[in-house]
Amino acid sequence: MYHNIVKTFPPYYLITPEPTDPTRFFQSLSHVLASGIRLIQFRAKSLSDEIYQDYARQVLDLCQEAGVICLLNCAPTVARQLGSQGIHLNSSRLHEQQKPLQGFTQVSAACHTIADLQQAARIQTDFVVLGPVLVTASHPDTLPMGWATFTQLIQQTHCPVYALGGLQKTDLTTAQQAGAVGIAAIRSLWQL
Incomplete structure (x- = not known):
């Protein structure tokens, strides 16, 4: 398990849904930011690189104005170019990385x-997100690990963990009892 944690982690880590309608996406994001969410990952797999960067700049600006930590789900070089203080590595980027990333908080x-x-x-x-714990709508064919396996894996990690996959706000206590600092979600945290 991790030790001597200096940073405080909020209980909810929002992963944004695909921004298929820009106006609606940014209206919803503004609403979410006003709701008290303090940690966000901007994830948009369907956007071209150019459009992703344009959206990311807007998301970073809105998050900064609201005092919310925003991590970009993109290549580290792109996140640095955009001035992001945080980055989220998907599985492939995680395994491509050979040493600690510098320049991100x-x-x-x-x-x-x-x-x-x-x-x-x-x-x-x-920190990491670990899952899927339960069946999830975004990956319906992926076999969930369940809480027992989640608890076993979390005991072998070096840092704080957010439970991910099919979770609702009401799962926070269960996740924390399993050793997580909180839950990460798309739908349940985006729909307030």
Whole structure:
């Protein structure tokens, strides 16, 4: 388990949904930011690089104005170019990384296995998301690990962990009892 945690982690980590309608997306984001969410990952797999960067600049500005930490889910070079203080590494970027990332105040990674957790420890991430714990609408064919496996894996990690996958706000206590600092979610945190 991790020790001597200096940073405080909020109980909810919002992962944004795909921004299919820009006007609606930014209206919803403004609403979410006003609701008290303090940690966000801007994730937009369907956007071209150019449009992603345009949206990311706007998301970073809105988050900064609201005092919310925003991590970009993109290549580290792009996140640095955009001036992001935080970055989230998907599984492939996690395993491509050979050493700790410099220049970011928050580095998180997506983990699904013990190998992922070990790689996250090697590159000294600040926190990870681990899942899917339950069946999730975004990955319906992925077998969930369940709370027992989640608890076993979390005991072998080096840093704080957010439970991910099919979770609702009401799962926070269960996640924390399993050793997580909180839950990460798309739908349940985006729909307030």
